[in-house]
Amino acid sequence: MSDRALLAEGARVDAPVRSRRLMLIGLTLIYTLNYVDRQIVTILQEPIKAEYRLQDWQLGLLTGAAISLFYTAASIPIANLVDRGVRRVHLIAVITALWSILTALCGVTRSYGEFIIARMGVGLAEAGFAPAGHSLISDLYPQRQRPAAMGIFALGVPLGIMFGLSIGGTIAQWYDWRTALLIVGLPGLFIALAFRLLGREPVRGASDQGQRAPIERVGIVAAWRVLIRRPGYVHILLGSSGSALACSGVLAWLPSFLIRVHGMSLSHVGMALGLLTGIAGLVGTSAGGWQAGRLGVRGLHAMLWVPIAALILAIPLFILALLVSDGWLTLGLLVLPVTLTYLWSAPSIALVQSLAPVSMRATASAIYIALSNLIGVAGGPLIVGIASDVLSGWTGSAAQGLRWALVLSSLLLLWGIAHWVLAMRALERGSFPEARNAPAHP
Numbered sequence: 399m400s401d402r403a404l405l406a407e408g409a410r411v412d413a414p415v416r417s418r419r420l421m422l423i424g425l426t427l428i429y430t431l432n433y434v435d436r437q438i439v440t441i442l443q444e445p446i447k448a449e450y451r452l453q454d455w456q457l458g459l460l461t462g463a464a465i466s467l468f469y470t471a472a473s474i475p476i477a478n479l480v481d482r483g484v485r486r487v488h489l490i491a492v493i494t495a496l497w498s499i500l501t502a503l504c505g506v507t508r509s510y511g512e513f514i515i516a517r518m519g520v521g522l523a524e525a526g527f528a529p530a531g532h533s534l535i536s537d538l539y540p541q542r543q544r545p546a547a548m549g550i551f552a553l554g555v556p557l558g559i560m561f562g563l564s565i566g567g568t569i570a571q572w573y574d575w576r577t578a579l580l581i582v583g584l585p586g587l588f589i590a591l592a593f594r595l596l597g598r599e600p601v602r603g604a605s606d607q608g609q610r611a612p613i614e615r616v617g618i619v620a621a622w623r624v625l626i627r628r629p630g631y632v633h634i635l636l637g638s639s640g641s642a643l644a645c646s647g648v649l650a651w652l653p654s655f656l657i658r659v660h661g662m663s664l665s666h667v668g669m670a671l672g673l674l675t676g677i678a679g680l681v682g683t684s685a686g687g688w689q690a691g692r693l694g695v696r697g698l699h700a701m702l703w704v705p706i707a708a709l710i711l712a713i714p715l716f717i718l719a720l721l722v723s724d725g726w727l728t729l730g731l732l733v734l735p736v737t738l739t740y741l742w743s744a745p746s747i748a749l750v751q752s753l754a755p756v757s758m759r760a761t762a763s764a765i766y767i768a769l770s771n772l773i774g775v776a777g778g779p780l781i782v783g784i785a786s787d788v789l790s791g792w793t794g795s796a797a798q799g800l801r802w803a804l805v806l807s808s809l810l811l812l813w814g815i816a817h818w819v820l821a822m823r824a825l826e827r828g829s830f831p832e833a834r835n836a837p838a839h840p
Contacts, residue, residue, distance in 0.1 A: 433558020458783025498586025549687015556679020567668015642774025
């Protein structure tokens with residue numbers, strides 16, 4: 399069957415258009431909540447540090463590794479259960495309620511150790527959401543519409559960061575950091591219940607085959623053996639991880655940077671950074687999905703042209719923003735590089751789903767997310783924290799130590815760029831069947 403026939407066949411989706419749009423909106427809302435609960439600690443880390451008398455490396459552990467290591471450990475086994483036939487709508491409702499409760503419990507902890515344990519619980523609960531969400535969207539939308547759908551879903555990340563920083567900083571300024579965690583955590587219970595009652599499970603594989611697909615029982619090891627033989631998939635994993643390492647390290651410490659170096663208040667930092675990352679993320683993620691759909695008609699490799707150029711440009715822009723002497727000027731200069739670093743998100747998710755067989759999609763997504771979290775989200779904040787402690791000793795200033803740690807972190811984007819280029823070359827060679835079925839723009 400020709401590529402054109404395959405695309406036409408994939409356009410016949412089992413889910414009605416209105417139903418799948420409602421599902422996509424619901425998944426995006428939950429993804430937003432996911433990142434609100436994950437990112438709120440970033441804006442609260444200075445008062446948490448003061449109350450528990452922590453060093454920067456301990457804050458890096460709290461904002462990164464505490465949640466990401468357990469997220470990574472649980473995501474692949476849960477995703478494999480999803481691929482084996484677990485009802486994804488039910489699973490998402492349960493884990494959303496669980497991570498919301500645990501986020502609220504972080505607000506009543508009495509020690510740093512209790513806080514770490516609660517954050518580990520949040521990571522475990524959140525582990526199954528993204529793989530299940532990616533799998534649902536892939537069954538709702540055919541390949542040619544998948545980049546745009548994944549782009550909408552990925553908007554949950556900047557929206558979550560925006561609301562987490564702005565709401566968290568404002569509440570903490572008016573009341574305290576504990577109240578912020580309680581207020582942010584509890585609404586997730588109502589959203590989880592609504593999704594459970596209104597969500598509908600789509601037929602697996604229907605968007606690719608135009609017919610009901612049987613559930614194949616594929617183990618984690620068997621799936622890994624198939625996926626690891628696909629060079630494009632492997633380099634997408636490493637490119638995403640390298641990019642996440644640099645971006646997570648910088649973004650996690652920007653609130654503390656603005657407070658320490660430029661003397662800004664918690665509420666001003668939360669509101670300003672929330673709006674900046676939210677708007678920049680919305681524009682960058684949407685543009686990333688849009689350009690992937692447009693350029694993808696030339697081949698899957700073409701989805702990566704713009705993200706690679708964007709990351710190269712982002713490095714000097716980040717360094718410039720970090721070295722200026724005015725806080726508000728720093729925020730203004732950060733708008734463009736932050737926007738540019740969101741351009742790779744939607745294309746990478748769409749490529750992972752397009753390169754994976756139907757029976758391995760959740761597992762492929764979980765491996766992608768697990769590695770990005772293990773290397774990027776866990777490592778980025780911790781590396782910056784350690785570097786900040788070391789450089790603070792050398793410079794004699796906690797503010798300047800953090801500044802130069804962030805400058806060094808931005809250079810780590812070079813690792814991600816190298817693997818994005820290798821991924822593009824592997825996809826261009828078309829060394830596996832999926833790479834030949836390039837998505838057409840709707």
